[in-house]
Amino acid sequence: MAPSLVHLPNGQTLTVSSVFAGFAFKANDLNIHNSAFPPGWTIIIESQDDLDHEVAVDEQEGHDVPRKSHTRRYRNPTLHGDNLFISSISNPSNTDFKPATSPTRQIAMMLWATLWWYFHQPKPNIHITTKGLNDHIPEGGRPKGDWRINIKREGIFKGRHLLPKLERMGIITSEDSCVGESIDYRSGEGWMGMFASQRGFWLIDPRIFLFTLSPTMHSPFPGASPYPSRPGSPNRDSFAFSKADAPGDMPPGLMTPQAQSPGGPFASGSHLPTYYPPPPTIFTFTNNIRHPIRQKPPAQGETFYTRYIPSVGQFLSFRVASLSHKSPAHRGPVSDSTPNFLPPGSGVTQGSLPSIANMTISPNDTDLLHTWMNDPRVDALFGMAGPRPVQEKMLRDALNTKHSFPVIGCWDGKPFGYFELYWVKEDRLGRYLSSHDYGNWDRGFHALVGEQEFRGPHRVKVWMSALVHFCWLADPRTERVMLEPRVDNTKFINYLQDVGFYKEREIAFPHKQAALMKIRREGWEAPVL
Numbered sequence: 001m002a003p004s005l006v007h008l009p010n011g012q013t014l015t016v017s018s019v020f021a022g023f024a025f026k027a028n029d030l031n032i033h034n035s036a037f038p039p040g041w042t043i044i045i046e047s048q049d050d051l052d053h054e055v056a057v058d059e060q061e062g063h064d065v066p067r068k069s070h071t072r073r074y075r076n077p078t079l080h081g082d083n084l085f086i087s088s089i090s091n092p093s094n095t096d097f098k099p100a101t102s103p104t105r106q107i108a109m110m111l112w113a114t115l116w117w118y119f120h121q122p123k124p125n126i127h128i129t130t131k132g133l134n135d136h137i138p139e140g141g142r143p144k145g146d147w148r149i150n151i152k153r154e155g156i157f158k159g160r161h162l163l164p165k166l167e168r169m170g171i172i173t174s175e176d177s178c179v180g181e182s183i184d185y186r187s188g189e190g191w192m193g194m195f196a197s198q199r200g201f202w203l204i205d206p207r208i209f210l211f212t213l214s215p216t217m218h219s220p221f222p223g224a225s226p227y228p229s230r231p232g233s234p235n236r237d238s239f240a241f242s243k244a245d246a247p248g249d250m251p252p253g254l255m256t257p258q259a260q261s262p263g264g265p266f267a268s269g270s271h272l273p274t275y276y277p278p279p280p281t282i283f284t285f286t287n288n289i290r291h292p293i294r295q296k297p298p299a300q301g302e303t304f305y306t307r308y309i310p311s312v313g314q315f316l317s318f319r320v321a322s323l324s325h326k327s328p329a330h331r332g333p334v335s336d337s338t339p340n341f342l343p344p345g346s347g348v349t350q351g352s353l354p355s356i357a358n359m360t361i362s363p364n365d366t367d368l369l370h371t372w373m374n375d376p377r378v379d380a381l382f383g384m385a386g387p388r389p390v391q392e393k394m395l396r397d398a399l400n401t402k403h404s405f406p407v408i409g410c411w412d413g414k415p416f417g418y419f420e421l422y423w424v425k426e427d428r429l430g431r432y433l434s435s436h437d438y439g440n441w442d443r444g445f446h447a448l449v450g451e452q453e454f455r456g457p458h459r460v461k462v463w464m465s466a467l468v469h470f471c472w473l474a475d476p477r478t479e480r481v482m483l484e485p486r487v488d489n490t491k492f493i494n495y496l497q498d499v500g501f502y503k504e505r506e507i508a509f510p511h512k513q514a515a516l517m518k519i520r521r522e523g524w525e526a527p528v529l
């Protein structure tokens with residue numbers, strides 16, 4: 001198997017190479033001194049045949065009996081038969097980076113990155129065959145299984161408390177939820193059947209796991225990120241920003257993410273994970289509607305979601321729209337990054353070189369909306385054509401709305417569309433629904449693609465599923481995402497159905513007849529890759 005390049009959502013890359021009985025993951029650009037053992041880790045992964053699609057049935061008892069299986073070298077993912085553990089870890093030099101404060105957190109990050117690679121592999125056949133029961137049924141009519149990989153209690157995972165901690169973090173799970181009878185913690189009772197599922201993996205926020213290592217005092221790389229994640233410490237320096245503070249003096253790698261737009265989802269000056277749990281539920285009233293107090297959205301220009309899309313070969317990101325007379329500079333990852341030919345300590349870095357990622361060459365957001373809204377194709381559905389003040393007022397109103405916020409979607413930092421994410425309960429849509437149709441945390445969004453070059457069925461499905469993905473990650477209490485496109489917008493409705501939405505019914509708004517489209521967390525599997 002040829003080495004592959006893995007793009008993590010914070011813009012970092014890993015090189016994955018085949019080794020004996022497994023794969024080696026190299027954290028690119030952390031091998032500062034060209035060590036014989038580059039920073040990274042090695043996994044052992046194997047597959048068991050005949051566990052996935054064939055289950056025998058005991059003719060006398062009527063219950064399932066697992067068929068005999070044999071273990072082989074991993075070649076492609078199987079539905080339930082793959083087993084994985086981390087066998088070794090190679091840390092960067094202590095001369096350059098301090099050891100991780102929490103080894104468990106570091107191992108969790110490595111496991112998460114490994115699963116990120118694994119669940120980007122071609123999906124296995126999900127249909128299950130039970131011998132003597134449904135083997136005569138065409139494959140499309142057979143039951144579907146949940147794609148999962150087993151986590152073995154071997155290698156690094158053999159520590160007494162490690163698997164329990166990883167289970168508490170939510171990255172692995174088990175169907176055995178009892179306490180167990182054994183009082184000998186060394187026995188590993190109850191921790192032999194751990195696994196990670198595709199569905200569960202995509203529903204957990206990567207900010208829980210991705211963090212950075214702190215450089216040492218003698219390292220040629222500075223220790224602070226110029227873009228502290230929100231909320232930041234209230235000190236004078238945290239509000240100062242200039243081009244002199246531009247990112248890039250630290251080499252980009254798994255543990256040293258490139259700087260993104262201010263307050264981006266992975267930027268942290270404290271070198272800690274940037275995940276914050278959602279606030280507790282406190283109710284209030286707006287226009288006689290009782291609803292939870294909503295957490296403030298990200299700031300204007302702030303990137304809140306980014307992910308590399310392998311099928312497109314570009315990074316998709318979403319940021320909050322801005323009223324600034326300048327277009328917010330995109331400092332997040334892009335696919336056409338400059339090759340890393342710069343020597344460490346040279347004072348010149350990729351982040352400081354002119355590129356699409358750090359050049360402000362696009363119109364500001366108000367000008368973008370003015371152009372897009374006056375496109376006859378967009379105006380036919382959105383109805384916001386007119387002179388520039390019309391779109392400026394629309395954007396001001398959107399930024400001052402308590403239950404929604406305006407969003408600009410970008411491909412490799414180039415804006416392509418406008419979106420509005422809203423809470424259904426306080427939105428106009430909520431007034432046309434009964435209370436059992438939605439929950440306190442259900443969301444919806446409006447969408448338009450303004451740039452012709454970024455249209456097309458596949459890209460639409462990618463950003464649709466990405467916005468749904470963000471809704472699931474933003475609050476685990478969100479159970480449904482809804483849209484209400486006009487009923488004659490059949491192309492858009494078909495796209496929604498392609499990514500898992502279903503039409504529940506039609507709603508008669510004063511200005512349109514709309515199709516109520518829904519998708520449920522329970523029925524969602526993964527974003528379009």
